[in-house]
Amino acid sequence: DVKVTQSSRYLVKRTGEKVFLECVQDMDHENMFWYRQDPGLGLRLIYFSYDVKMKEKGDIPEGYSVSREKKERFSLILESASTNQTSMYLCASSPNDRVGPQHFGDGTRLSIL
Amino acid sequence: GEDVEQSLFLSVREGDSSVINCTYTDSSSTYLYWYKQEPGAGLQLLTYIFSNMDMKQDQRLTVLLNKKDKHLSLRIADTQTGDSAIYFCAESMNYGGSQGNLIFGKGTKLSVKP
Numbered sequence: 001d002v003k004v005t006q007s008s009r010y011l012v013k014r015t016g017e018k019v020f021l022e023c024v025q026d027m028d029h030e031n032m033f034w035y036r037q038d039p040g041l042g043l044r045l046i047y048f049s050y051d052v053k054m055k056e057k058g059d060i061p062e063g064y065s066v067s068r069e070k071k072e073r074f075s076l077i078l079e080s081a082s083t084n085q086t087s088m089y090l091c092a093s094s095p096n097d098r099v100g101p102q103h104f105g106d107g108t109r110l111s112i113l
Numbered sequence: 114g115e116d117v118e119q120s121l122f123l124s125v126r127e128g129d130s131s132v133i134n135c136t137y138t139d140s141s142s143t144y145l146y147w148y149k150q151e152p153g154a155g156l157q158l159l160t161y162i163f164s165n166m167d168m169k170q171d172q173r174l175t176v177l178l179n180k181k182d183k184h185l186s187l188r189i190a191d192t193q194t195g196d197s198a199i200y201f202c203a204e205s206m207n208y209g210g211s212q213g214n215l216i217f218g219k220g221t222k223l224s225v226k227p
Contacts (some may be wrong), residue, residue, distance in 0.1 A: 004155075006155075031213035033129075033213075041219070042219035044212070048214065049221075050213070090155055094213045095213075100144070101144070101158050102215055103158065104155035104157070105155050107153070
C-alpha cells in the first residue's frame with residue numbers, strides 16, 4: 001500500500017528558528033510535492049521535485065527551500081520561521097506516469113510563536 | 114490561468130445522496146481526481162476519471178464528467194456520518210514542466226446530519 005510519512009504531526013517553533021519538515025515515501029515515486037493549507041485558501045504549492053537533486057518553485061516559494069538528496073525523501077526548510085508560516089503542511093508523491101495521482105501524508109501542523 | 118471551482122459547503126441528512134460539483138478550465142486535462150480530507154488528516158485519494166470517460170462508479174461513489182461543460186461531480190449514495198469531510202476536486206496539468214502537478218479546488222465541506 002502507498003505510504004507517505006511526515007516526520008511530525010504537530011510542531012511548535014519560535015520566530016527566527018530554522019525549521020525542517022521531513023517527508024518520506026516508500027513507493028519509489030519520482031515526483032514529490034510540498035503544499036501548505038490555510039482556511040479559505042485551499043492548497044498552495046510551495047515546491048516540487050521531479051527527481052533526486054532537482055527542485056522547482058511552486059506558487060509560494062518565498063521563505064522556504066527544499067532538499068532532495070535521496071529519491072524517497074523530500075525536506076522542506078523554513079530558513080527563518082515567521083508567524084505567517086503557521087499552517088498545515090502537506091507532503092505528496094506521485095509516479096511519473098500518465099495517471100499519476102498524488103498520494104498525501106497525514107500533514108504537519110506547524111505553529112510559529 | 115487554470116482554475117478549479119467548487120462550492121464551499123454542502124449539508125445533507127444521513128441516508129440521502131450527496132452531490133458535490135466542480136468546474137475546471139483546462140480542457141486538455143487528462144485526469145480528474147476526487148480527494149477526501151478528514152479533520153486533522155492529509156488528503157485521501159477517493160477516485161479518479163480519465164477525460165475520455167463520462168462516468169465511473171465505485172461502490173457508493175459515482176463520478177460524472179461533462180467534458181463539454183468542464184463539469185465534474187461526485188455522488189455519494191446513502192451518505193453516512195463518516196462521510197463528513199472536505200472533498201477536493203483536482204485536475205491534472207498538461208503543459209511543459211508540469212509532470213505530475215495538479216490544480217486543486219478549495220474544497221467542499223460536507224456535513225452529514227443524523
